[in-house]
Amino acid sequence: xxxxxxxxxxxxxxxxxxxxxxxxxxxxxxxxxxxxxxxxxxxxxxxxxxxxxxxxxxxxxxxxxxxxxxxxxxxxxxxxxxxxxxxxxxxxxxxxxxxxxxxxxxxxxx
Amino acid sequence: xxxxxxxxxxxxxxxxxxxxxxxxxxxxxxxxxxxxxxxxxxxxxxxxxxxxxxxxxxxxxxxxxxxxxxxxxxxxxxxxxxxxxxxxxxxxxxxxxxxxxxxxxxxxxxxxxxxxxxxxxxxxxxxxxxxxxxxxxxxxxxxxxxxxxxxxxxxxxxxxxxxxxxxxxxxxxxxxxxxxxxxxxxxxxxxxxxxxxxxxxxxxxxxxxxxxxxxxxxxxxxxxxxxxxxxxxxxxxxxxxxxxxxxxxxxxxxxxxxxxxxxxxxxxxxxxxxxxxxxxxxxxxxxxxxxxxxxxxxxxxxxxxxxxxxxxxxxxxxxxxxxxxxxxxxxxxxxxxxxxxxxxxxxxxxxxxxxxxxxxxxxxxxxxxxxxxxxxxxxxxxxxxxxxxxxxxxxxxxxxxxxxxxxxxxxxxxxxxxxxx
Numbered sequence: 001x002x003x004x005x006x007x008x009x010x011x012x013x014x015x016x017x018x019x020x021x022x023x024x025x026x027x028x029x030x031x032x033x034x035x036x037x038x039x040x041x042x043x044x045x046x047x048x049x050x051x052x053x054x055x056x057x058x059x060x061x062x063x064x065x066x067x068x069x070x071x072x073x074x075x076x077x078x079x080x081x082x083x084x085x086x087x088x089x090x091x092x093x094x095x096x097x098x099x100x101x102x103x104x105x106x107x108x109x110x
Numbered sequence: 111x112x113x114x115x116x117x118x119x120x121x122x123x124x125x126x127x128x129x130x131x132x133x134x135x136x137x138x139x140x141x142x143x144x145x146x147x148x149x150x151x152x153x154x155x156x157x158x159x160x161x162x163x164x165x166x167x168x169x170x171x172x173x174x175x176x177x178x179x180x181x182x183x184x185x186x187x188x189x190x191x192x193x194x195x196x197x198x199x200x201x202x203x204x205x206x207x208x209x210x211x212x213x214x215x216x217x218x219x220x221x222x223x224x225x226x227x228x229x230x231x232x233x234x235x236x237x238x239x240x241x242x243x244x245x246x247x248x249x250x251x252x253x254x255x256x257x258x259x260x261x262x263x264x265x266x267x268x269x270x271x272x273x274x275x276x277x278x279x280x281x282x283x284x285x286x287x288x289x290x291x292x293x294x295x296x297x298x299x300x301x302x303x304x305x306x307x308x309x310x311x312x313x314x315x316x317x318x319x320x321x322x323x324x325x326x327x328x329x330x331x332x333x334x335x336x337x338x339x340x341x342x343x344x345x346x347x348x349x350x351x352x353x354x355x356x357x358x359x360x361x362x363x364x365x366x367x368x369x370x371x372x373x374x375x376x377x378x379x380x381x382x383x384x385x386x387x388x389x390x391x392x393x394x395x396x397x398x399x400x401x402x403x404x405x406x407x408x409x410x411x412x413x414x415x416x417x418x419x420x421x422x423x424x425x426x427x428x429x430x431x432x433x434x435x436x437x438x439x440x441x442x443x444x445x446x447x448x449x450x451x452x453x454x455x456x457x458x459x460x461x462x463x464x465x466x467x468x469x470x471x472x473x474x475x476x477x478x479x480x481x482x483x484x485x486x487x488x489x490x491x492x493x494x495x496x497x498x499x500x501x502x503x504x505x506x507x508x509x510x511x512x513x514x515x516x517x518x519x520x521x522x523x524x525x526x527x528x529x530x531x
Contacts, residue, residue: 019250052230060246069248071232071241072260086223086232086240 005095007104010034013042014101022066024057028107032094033057035077037064043077044096044105050075050082050089113506113520117293118362119416120162120284121528126153132531133496137522138504140497142489145322150529151438157528158417159185159435162285164292166419166432167191167201169448170275171309177220177235183434183442184279185417189268190214190224191277194235201270201279202237207263237265273297274304276421276430292415295358296365299413302405303421303428308451312462315445315469321482323418323433323441329478330412330420330431331366331517333357334501339481342473346393355512362527363506363520364416370512371409399467401425402460414517416524424474426457427464439486443479445469 010025016036017023023034024047031047033056045066047055054070061067065074065083073087080093092109128149133139144150159165165184168191172180179192181204188204190213204212206226213226213233223240224233232240239260247253268279271288278288289297319326329335333355337344355370393399404426412422418433428449434442445468449461467474489495499522502514506523509516525531 052225052232054243058248067246068241069246070230070243072245073241086234 005106005108007097007106009102010105011103012101013098013103016042020057020059021061022057022059024055025105027094027105030107031055032105033066034096034103034105035061035066037061037077042096042098042103044094045075045077045080046092046094046109048091049073049087050091051087056091113359113363113508113523114293115362117286117290117360117365118524119158119291119364119528120286121157122161122282122284124153124156124161126156128153128529128531130531132526137506137519137526138498138500140499140518140522142493142495142497144525144531145325145486145489146438146493148438151322151435153529155185155187155435160187160281162280162282163417164271164278164280164285164288164415165417166415166430167270167277167279169309169311169430169446170199170272170277171311171448172218172446173199175220177222178218179214179221180218181214181216184281185435187281188212189279191279192221192235199270199272199277200236201268201277203266203268205265206231207239207265208242213265233265237267239263239265273300274306275309276300276304291361293360293365295360295367296413296415299367299411300415300421302411303423305405310449310451310453310458312447312449312458312465314447315465315472317443317470317479318436318440319443319479319482320440321486322438323435325482325485326433326441326443326478327414327418327521328518329482330414331357331368331521332515333368333370333512334515335481336370336512339477340474342467342477345391346399355510357502357509357512357514357517359506359508359517359520361416361524363517363522363524364528366414366517366520367411368414368517369409369411397460398463398473399425401464402457404457424467425464426460427468428461429465429468439490 033047049068052070058069074083080090095106173193358367420431499515506520
């Protein structure tokens with residue numbers, strides 16, 4: 001597969017907090033949240049909740065969902081879909097890849 | 111004899127003791143302290159506004175879309191009228207379940223949901239608490255107890271009714287249904303003005319009047335003053351002392367219906383006596399006071415729906431009046447002007463033009479707010495004084511003439527019993 005996306009290095013898996021499973025980074029001026037799930041997989045979404053003005057990196061991960069710290073609305077980390085109220089609009093999901101222990105995020109959302 | 115006692119608003123028990131004695135003469139006298147005593151005021155808020163009454167909140171056309179809201183008050187209590195996701199209209203308390211702050215600060219607007227600015231507790235359009243910040247703490251520390259249930263901390267939703275596009279609410283679970291509460295006569299007046307056509311909001315006027323809220327209520331139950339205080343009425347022939355009129359107390363005196371007829375300018379014996387009747391004055395723009403023939407055929411009718419709303423027609427101007435008490439010696443008066451969706455452009459223009467008679471600078475209404483301030487100042491200076499309401503007799507029988515204070519007597523008959531005074 002030809003790699004046509006532009007990749008930006010944002011950190012290492014070890015930098016993702018073992019306590020929260022999240023890391024807030026900035027990609028081309030946009031706040032992005034990195035997640036490390038229980039199965040060890042790593043994902044990236046927009047960091048700002050689609051409902052209130054909150055950082056999802058301060059949220060709570062459970063069963064592949066990120067719960068917003070502000071009003072407990074949940075998003076599917078893999079798809080960005082809004083799963084529970086008050087969140088209705090989805091959040092952006094970013095493609096990632098890991099090479100040489102470095103996480104790369106594409107500036108283009110998937 | 112007294113007026114009908116059917117549909118009398120019930121009274122809830124309130125533990126406020128008031129050591130006052132009503133004058134021996136009964137409801138033909140009104141002691142000054144009903145307009146000034148803070149304990150009386152507090153009891154009125156609890157017994158009436160928070161009691162078994164139905165309170166006017168607004169018109170459906172004020173909240174046309176999902177999320178459209180109007181801030182309102184029922185007595186002292188701030189509430190919000192809002193259209194929910196299903197398109198139904200809710201009336202919820204304007205009070206965060208957390209610390210009690212008002213969650214809505216603007217008179218009207220449109221939102222997706224409500225967020226209290228203080229700690230950003232978030233509520234849906236039905237008042238359900240959706241989420242609270244840092245419920246799970248921050249970075250694993252703090253947070254609400256695990257058993258904290260957001261379902262238990264929603265905002266109270268009031269019982270509501272939609273009658274022809276007008277929205278009413280009650281805090282009470284025991285208030286009778288709205289139709290029973292209003293009674294036949296009042297309901298007929300509301301239905302006359304709101305015949306089921308879609309309504310169109312035309313505008314508002316609001317003013318703060320430095321007098322007790324009951325003075326405004328009495329003023330709208332007092333046709334006696336109409337041709338005496340309002341020189342505009344008689345000068346330009348809108349209303350005369352010999353006009354065909356009716357005063358009908360209902361709901362045990364709480365509500366009332368008042369009807370008169372705009373019969374045009376005509377000099378008669380009754381009006382000749384009025385010193386303010388000026389034959390030599392002509393209004394330059396007669397359209398200001400001339401209604402286009404409509405369903406009411408010159409009938410100037412109005413219903414006072416206790417405690418704080420009036421539905422009425424003035425020429426072609428359709429309006430509701432709503433009184434918001436602001437302490438013992440002040441109240442806010444809000445006129446909401448509306449028309450029907452099928453009004454032609456000219457009728458809408460006339461409805462707006464005739465609204466010039468009403469509101470804070472209205473050709474007629476401006477006399478009332480000035481006068482009520484003078485009354486409040488007069489009685490506040492003489493707290494042991496009493497007023498006399500014997501015009502038209504000492505009874506509470508409906509009257510088929512205008513020069514009568516029967517509606518005020520009937521009101522105080524109801525009031526004394528409800529307030530246990």
